[in-house]
Amino acid sequence: MALPAGAHAFLDHATPAVGSTVHASPAQMKLWFTQELEPAFSTVQVSDASGKRVDQGDPQLDHGDATLLTVSVPPLAPGRYRVRWRVLSVDTHVTEGDYSFDVTR
Amino acid sequence: MNALLASARAVHFAAAMWLFGELVLACALSAWRGRDGPTGPVAALHRRLPPVARSSIAIGVASAFAWLAAAAATMSGVPLPQAIEPETLGTVLVGTLFGKVWIARLGLALVLLIALWPRNTGRGGWRLAFSTIVAGVYLAALAWTGHAAAAEGPWRDAQLVSDVMHLITAGAWLGALPPLAYLLGTTQPIEHATWATRRFSTVAIACVSALILSGLGNSWFLVGSVPALFGTTYGALLLAKLALLAVMISLAALNRLVLTPRLAAGDRHAVRALRRNTLLEIAAGLLVVTIVGVLGITIPAAHQSVLWPFAHTLSWTPAQESATRWPLAAAALVAAASVTALVAGARRRAWRSATAGLAGVLASAMAGTWLLAVPAYPTTYASSPVRYTTTAIVDGERLFATHCVACHGSDGTGGGRAAAELSTRPANLVEHAGQHRPGELYWWIAHGRAGTPMPAFSPPLGSDEIWSIVQFLQSLSDAASAVGPNGELVAEPNAPDFSFELAGRGQQTLLPRDESRDTLLVVYSLPDSLSRLRSLASQRRAFDDERIRVLAVTSSAADAEAASAQTAGGESMLAIAAPDVAKVYAIFAARDGAVGANLRHSEFLIRDGRLRARWLGVPAADAERNQDIWEMAENVDREPPRPPPSHQHAH
Numbered sequence: 055m056a057l058p059a060g061a062h063a064f065l066d067h068a069t070p071a072v073g074s075t076v077h078a079s080p081a082q083m084k085l086w087f088t089q090e091l092e093p094a095f096s097t098v099q100v101s102d103a104s105g106k107r108v109d110q111g112d113p114q115l116d117h118g119d120a121t122l123l124t125v126s127v128p129p130l131a132p133g134r135y136r137v138r139w140r141v142l143s144v145d146t147h148v149t150e151g152d153y154s155f156d157v158t159r
Numbered sequence: 160m161n162a163l164l165a166s167a168r169a170v171h172f173a174a175a176m177w178l179f180g181e182l183v184l185a186c187a188l189s190a191w192r193g194r195d196g197p198t199g200p201v202a203a204l205h206r207r208l209p210p211v212a213r214s215s216i217a218i219g220v221a222s223a224f225a226w227l228a229a230a231a232a233t234m235s236g237v238p239l240p241q242a243i244e245p246e247t248l249g250t251v252l253v254g255t256l257f258g259k260v261w262i263a264r265l266g267l268a269l270v271l272l273i274a275l276w277p278r279n280t281g282r283g284g285w286r287l288a289f290s291t292i293v294a295g296v297y298l299a300a301l302a303w304t305g306h307a308a309a310a311e312g313p314w315r316d317a318q319l320v321s322d323v324m325h326l327i328t329a330g331a332w333l334g335a336l337p338p339l340a341y342l343l344g345t346t347q348p349i350e351h352a353t354w355a356t357r358r359f360s361t362v363a364i365a366c367v368s369a370l371i372l373s374g375l376g377n378s379w380f381l382v383g384s385v386p387a388l389f390g391t392t393y394g395a396l397l398l399a400k401l402a403l404l405a406v407m408i409s410l411a412a413l414n415r416l417v418l419t420p421r422l423a424a425g426d427r428h429a430v431r432a433l434r435r436n437t438l439l440e441i442a443a444g445l446l447v448v449t450i451v452g453v454l455g456i457t458i459p460a461a462h463q464s465v466l467w468p469f470a471h472t473l474s475w476t477p478a479q480e481s482a483t484r485w486p487l488a489a490a491a492l493v494a495a496a497s498v499t500a501l502v503a504g505a506r507r508r509a510w511r512s513a514t515a516g517l518a519g520v521l522a523s524a525m526a527g528t529w530l531l532a533v534p535a536y537p538t539t540y541a542s543s544p545v546r547y548t549t550t551a552i553v554d555g556e557r558l559f560a561t562h563c564v565a566c567h568g569s570d571g572t573g574g575g576r577a578a579a580e581l582s583t584r585p586a587n588l589v590e591h592a593g594q595h596r597p598g599e600l601y602w603w604i605a606h607g608r609a610g611t612p613m614p615a616f617s618p619p620l621g622s623d624e625i626w627s628i629v630q631f632l633q634s635l636s637d638a639a640s641a642v643g644p645n646g647e648l649v650a651e652p653n654a655p656d657f658s659f660e661l662a663g664r665g666q667q668t669l670l671p672r673d674e675s676r677d678t679l680l681v682v683y684s685l686p687d688s689l690s691r692l693r694s695l696a697s698q699r700r701a702f703d704d705e706r707i708r709v710l711a712v713t714s715s716a717a718d719a720e721a722a723s724a725q726t727a728g729g730e731s732m733l734a735i736a737a738p739d740v741a742k743v744y745a746i747f748a749a750r751d752g753a754v755g756a757n758l759r760h761s762e763f764l765i766r767d768g769r770l771r772a773r774w775l776g777v778p779a780a781d782a783e784r785n786q787d788i789w790e791m792a793e794n795v796d797r798e799p800p801r802p803p804p805s806h807q808h809a810h
Contacts, residue, residue, distance in 0.1 A: 067670075069668060145306050
């Protein structure tokens with residue numbers, strides 16, 4: 055579980071959920087935060103067990119909900135994946151954290 | 160970087176407040192002069208305005224640039240020299256709320272510089288009024304660069320209003336202190352100084368009242384609780400700020416109640432004393448603003464885990480024992496009588512009775528504190544960083560089975576194998592978990608209980624593992640206290656969260672914030688549940704119409720497979736989820752307070768993160784059960800929506 059790193063938008067929940075196992079490869083990572091984010095400096099990256107980055111590099115805020123950050127991924131092979139996020143909330147504070155999830159058949 | 164950020168903020172706040180306060184005092188004195196005042200002080204302040212405006216705007220703009228640079232560095236995460244390259248600065252200025260507010264405020268600073276240019280002043284009230292308003296906006300806009308701007312939901316506006324009021328009143332009061340000190344040092348004759356001081360103090364009293372009100376508002380939003388005030392960095396800084404404020408208010412009261420009357424009586428020394436106190440107030444004010452600079456980059460206490468600094472805390476628990484109840488009632492009576500004596504005595508100026516009253520109040524307060532004091536630990540008010548999820552509860556259960564059952568028993572009630580040989584009976588954790596704070600349980604598990612056989616578990620267990628055990632104990636106690644004598648739900652236990660998939664769709668969680676529908680969670684096993692599952696699948700339109708999402712989970716992978724093969728149209732409700740989910744919800748399916756009863760079939764209605772109703776066993780008549788569920792859901796939907804339970808959420 056990610057602990058506050060010294061500022062103020064915290065991960066509320068995510069899908070695939072923190073530490074969970076999914077059976078179908080997700081098309082997108084969705085991360086909900088406790089505060090509205092600034093799109094400018096908010097990023098999320100996904101890497102596989104070997105540390106290779108697998109996401110499509112298109113992190114963006116949801117149109118209707120500025121607390122929801124998404125990034126797309128190609129179909130994921132079974133294995134463990136690590137999601138690393140670093141976000142800027144509108145009160146100018148940066149937080150970061152990471153979690154992992156598994157894909158199985 | 161943080162030091163640069165905090166100091167740039169502090170200097171900037173001070174400069175903006177100074178300019179605004181200077182203008183407010185000039186306005187106030189000009190407005191009052193019309194009726195009863197001398198022109199001397201007003202003219203002096205007007206002469207002072209252009210140079211003051213120039214310096215405060217220069218300081219303000221310089222510190223704004225330093226702030227921008229430091230903010231760009233923290234936002235982008237690159238070192239300062241790289242952060243101030245045009246590309247990063249551009250993104251900050253155009254792409255963030257902070258940047259937009261920064262640009263707008265720079266524009267306001269320019270407007271002020273022009274409006275207060277020497278040749279433009281001294282031209283009557285309009286320009287002064289205009290500049291004052293612009294300077295007020297320049298100051299108030301700072302609210303959008305702070306924590307208030309990031310607030311969520313309907314409270315955001317309230318928080319911004321409170322913050323704006325705080326900035327404006329702080330500016331009008333503190334910023335007017337330098338010109339007051341100046342007037343006290345230069346104004347002749349003494350009557351004019353008296354007049355100016357009186358006018359200032361009228362403004363100051365109004366400001367300080369509003370300042371305290373809005374300060375209480377801000378603290379409510381950002382600190383949220385008394386433990387957080389004492390147990391977080393943010394709270395400690397706030398307490399320091401309050402202490403300085405108390406000093407300032409005492410000085411102000413001294414000025415108003417003692418020195419101003421002496422001044423009015425023509426006492427020349429009073430002028431010097433007033434001026435000295437004002438300078439002291441300015442010094443304290445600068446310290447306050449320094450703290451404000453740091454507060455702005457500190458995690459608000461309401462979002463931080465509390466570390467309680469004292470060995471005791473106050474609690475109502477002792478009041479439930481008759482041994483303390485009577486002394487407590489007596490103390491309350493004495494307190495009431497003493498307050499009456501104090502008020503009556505003060506009114507009639509009967510000082511002896513007032514003093515006795517005061518002594519009574521203090522004594523009864525001390526007695527009350529002593530009676531209600533309970534031991535406390537650093538983690539007493541801590542909130543769990545491990546969320547209340549089925550995964551955490553199952554982890555906790557597993558650890559409990561390994562480390563605790565020997566003494567506490569497999570059901571947690573204290574009757575373990577080794578219990579009989581112990582000097583102290585192991586606690587009934589099902590009961591105790593409901594009576595104590597999670598943070599207390601955490602401390603006792605981690606550090607043991609001295610003088611009893613309860614061992615310390617940190618190490619071998621890590622912090623997250625202990626929190627998982629606490630969440631497990633919480634679920635046991637919630638389940639036990641939620642069921643009434645006839646097996647009905649008498650409370651609304653929190654629903655542990657979990658994630659699941661529906662065939663062919665992405666993963667979801669039970670408790671997304673935007674879920675407005677109720678959930679009917681069906682815990683099933685085959686073959687008993689098959690007919691019910693088929694009936695639910697055939698009724699899915701009807702459930703949709705009632706705005707109920709039906710989810711079915713099982714603890715057996717084989718059952719899950721068989722169910723999806725044998726239930727036509729079941730894809731929309733048969734969840735692919737870890738077996739933990741069904742196992743944990745079975746805890747909430749106990750018939751009569753017996754913990755851990757594992758029923759073959761149960762159904763739960765979940766709304767806003769709470770279990771609101773349950774049905775045990777496969778129904779004899781489906782239609783009747785459905786009718787019952789829909790009625791229940793309609794009742795529940797009539798209630799105003801509630802935020803999800805807070806302990807789902809500790810950061």
